[in-house]
Amino acid sequence: MRLSLGFEPPYDWPAMLGFLSARAIVGLETVADGVYSRSISLSGAHGTLSIQPATADSLELTLDFPDPTAVPEIVARVRRMFDLDAELATIHRHLAVDPLLARLIDERPGLRVPGTWDGLELAIRAVLGQQITVGAAIKLAGKLLAQYGAPLASPRDGLTHVFPEAAVLAVADLATLGMPKSRGRTLSGVAQALLDDPLLFEPGREGGVARLLALHGIGDWTAQYIALRQLRDMDGFPNGDVGLINALAALEGGPVTAKQLLARAEAWRPYRGYAAQLLWTSLSRVD
Structure with missing residues (x-):
């Protein structure tokens, strides 16, 4: 089945694809020839x-x-x-009051905030990424997928498994994948919280960040990151993020x-998330 999904231009597809490509989990996602592909699971199918x-x-x-x-x-x-x-024209009018952001918007006028297919998947990714590099976190996520994800009945083009279900992760000893036991307990705890x-990860639900902060091992950075990419809180802002600090310092x-x-x-405010995406994306030019 093929469907056309419309949007208000412009759209910076190379930036979106680059973001997803850098975080693609082997067996779950592929990026090739300008196309993003992934396995999906919904209601058991x-x-x-x-x-x-x-x-x-x-x-x-x-x-x-x-x-x-x-x-x-x-x-x-x-x-x-x-x-x-995204109503980029409205967002950009507000952010462009800051001359630095105005310049970044001029350079990438179609830049969007990447979301995610599934809240649990993003939360697991975010926790795995605590205090390690993106690359190391993706490798751990690949191990988790291979061990606990359900295999696709008809694998194709590098897509072999769907992301593990909450019921599986809630009872798994994830520390065996090569991470601190405390982090493994946090992952299982997040899965149990969703059960x-x-x-828990419903977009737009009031009080979403507070519920995330109440979970063991979820601090402000992780909660804000999940709020931005899954809850779709346009003001989500991972305070203390090293990438944001480095980007602003370099600029x-x-x-x-x-x-x-x-x-x-x-x-x-209330579009700090889009400002964050502009700063993160600028790192590829200032590093």
Whole structure:
């Protein structure tokens, strides 16, 4: 099945694809020839999707899924994942009051905030990434997928498994994958929390960050990161993020503290998440 997903241009597809490619888990996702593909699981059914640019104001979604009644939910998730409903003109007018952000917007006018297919998957990724590099976290995630993910009935083009279910991870001894026991307990605890509250990662739900902070091992950075990419909180801002601090310091040519970054970001509300994405993306040019 092929579907056209429209958006208000511009759209910086290379930046979106680069972000997803750097974080692609082997067996779960592939990025090749300008196309992003992944396995998906919904209500116990498994399938795959691929997405790529189609026209100046649309992406083409190719879907292989056994349950046609799930298509509206899949489309809604994909639209959030690729930030297709962002009102960039409104966001940019607000952020461009800051001259630095105005310059970054001029350089990447179609930059979006990458979302995610599934809240548990993102939370697991975020916890795995605590205090280690993106590359190391992705390798750990690949081990977790291979050991606990369900295999696709018909693997294709490098997609072999779907991400593990919460019920599986909640009882697994994840420390055996090569991480501190405390982190393994946090991962299992997050999975159990989702079983206890199936709306834990529901986008737009009030009080989402507070619920995340109440979980063992989830600090402010992790909660804000999940809020930005899964809860779709446009003001989500991972305070203390080293990448944000380094980007601002490089762009302004001097040292910046976490406190100074947070103070500067007050003027960016309620779109601090888009400011963060602009700063993160700038790292590829200033490093």
